[in-house]
Amino acid sequence: MPTERFERLSQRKKKKIADAIREEMEHSPIEKLNMCRIAKKASISRGSLYLYFENKNDMICFSLAQEAARRLEQIRASISRQS
Template sequence: MRGEKMPTERFYNLPLEKKKAIREAAVGEFSQVSFEKVSINKIIQKAGISRGSFYTYFQDKFDVLAFLFEDAAEKLLENWSECAGKCGGNLWKTSEDFLNGSITNTKEHMLLMKNLIDSEKVFGEIYKVRQSCGSIQCAFLEGLYNSVDKKDFKDQSMESFENLISMIFLELTYCMNWHYHQPEDAEKIKKIFQKKLEILQYGVCRHQL
């Protein structure tokens, strides 16, 4: 068994359109049912591939999940970097711009994450999948780090940045989940997010002279 939960090299060598069809089929299935009920047969049927082909690309549905994590990370980093470019690398403006661009496009991802979170036995396995994708996580974090201007940071280390960005993305996820359930609160969500960013940036205590 491979150490990493990832698709095979054969999958990555597929034509772009075929990989896209498999991705769309997988996202559709993971977004409709809990992880325990995800059907490889339905993914195969929707993607228009044979069962034999599927098992030359993936060992199991955990490999499919690893691919979805990888695909989401690539798209997220691409969108984030675009926002950072528009905002001159300013982390706080980039975060706001990223939320503004994402808040109307959360349905697919929120359904997928809701089904994973609601699954009874999957949390430990998802953690293993994430851990096995360590190289992808490192590349993702490095991409975020390199996209922003850190000259005003007291601590410019990767470790400090990782702690900061994890808090920002936790709030982004919260905001997008809120918007998915109550889209009429969009402006309120943006204002609250902005206030939380200000707390992260400036703190809450008075600075002693």
């Protein structure tokens, strides 16, 4: 999961990084995720990614957790509309 340093970033920067990770995951198999491409898309250095996530697995878990939370919110909203 993200480091404390990541949590201190602005919401805008966190979103940009999260979007870059998600986009890379949508277009590449997990074993071929490229930290340099993610960093470039997020407009940060590759080294910064390692300041924000301990390793690639942490980054993947973070992205999957975000997606799960988004889906859960969609399901809850759908249930609320039906009630």
